[in-house]
Amino acid sequence: MNSYRTHTCSELRAANIGKPTTLIGWVDSVRDHGGVIFIDLRDRSGITQVVFHPEVNQDVAKASQQLRSEDMIQISGTVAARLKTDTVDTTNADLPTGEIEVSADTLNVIKKADVLPFQLDRALSNEDLRLKYRFLDLRRPSMVRNMQIRHRVTKTTRDYLDEHGFLEIETPILSKSTPEAARDFLVPSRLA
Missing domain, CATH: 2.40.50.140 (Nucleic acid-binding proteins)
Incomplete structure (x- = not known):
């Protein structure tokens, strides 16, 4: 409660x-x-x-x-x-x-809600509209169901691996620079 x-x-x-x-x-x-x-x-x-x-x-x-x-x-x-x-x-x-x-x-x-840009209970084919209003898209029943399934699968996997002595370690993701003139986002790290 x-x-x-x-x-x-x-x-x-x-x-x-x-x-x-x-x-x-x-x-x-x-x-x-x-x-x-x-x-x-x-x-x-x-x-x-x-x-x-x-x-x-x-x-x-x-x-x-x-x-x-x-x-x-x-x-x-x-x-x-x-x-x-x-x-x-x-x-x-x-x-x-x-x-x-x-x-x-x-x-x-x-x-109070503003006028909705789309109905939450209907299929939506306009991907740009879905992404622009992602906060509404995440309330749609199909999206809620998908998030719940993803959560259960991830939790079950982590629990299983933890019970068998594995450690979850997050390592940096290495990727090449993009040529579209975007600056790389550098994450500062501390040496142990």
Whole structure:
């Protein structure tokens, strides 16, 4: 637990129903259902649905209407079961948190997002645009998945080699000078 949140967006389950929680992350999507605002809140671990009821807190519900994709927010509220009856089923079996939602009673907008240069949930063919907005590109689900896999492979390799007595030693990388008139970047070193 840290001071910004009590749970990540993929942690909450049916066992947490009725308990208070604080989450922080990016707004993935916003849906207005007649004054009741639903958002999907995303962090690197997953997505949790958050609902803002006007009858719970009128000011917070009104502020939630101004949220848009990629705004960074912190919410506090109570974990509740999603509506499931014989005729209506709002649960989402595709999400690990699909049986619950968080009924928010506080909203803290950490940072408002500018208009996005591209949609994070769609494939992007313009490589220059991806690199210019690398900070946004790294939030895309495919990139998050790639970084997590790379981390696990690197960690597993290092752990295996460490357990077998190997040392990791970083040596300077030798490369030839570039002919494009760029100056070489020399790294100072200390003699032992």
